[in-house]
């Protein structure tokens with residue numbers, strides 16, 4: 191998990207019941223790809239943080255497990271077929 195997210199947890203930025211999903215993401219070729227994936231989560235309720243980094247090819251998602259599942263998050267990332275989550 192990214193240090194930025196760990197720090198945010200320590201600062202209690204997210205609710206106590208927040209869950210995290212950290213995954214490798216294949217298919218990103220530039221920073222815009224990372225931004226594109228992040229933007230997909232802007233209108234998704236129950237996602238507190240969508241942190242995606244192109245250089246590392248990784249994303250960490252902080253979410254409310256009462257509102258959505260990690261499988262739903264993976265489906266949003268893979269929507270459209272440009273990116274693939276490494277399982």
Ligand SMILES: [Cu+2]
Pocket residue numbers: 218219220221222223224
């Ligand atoms: Cu790109």
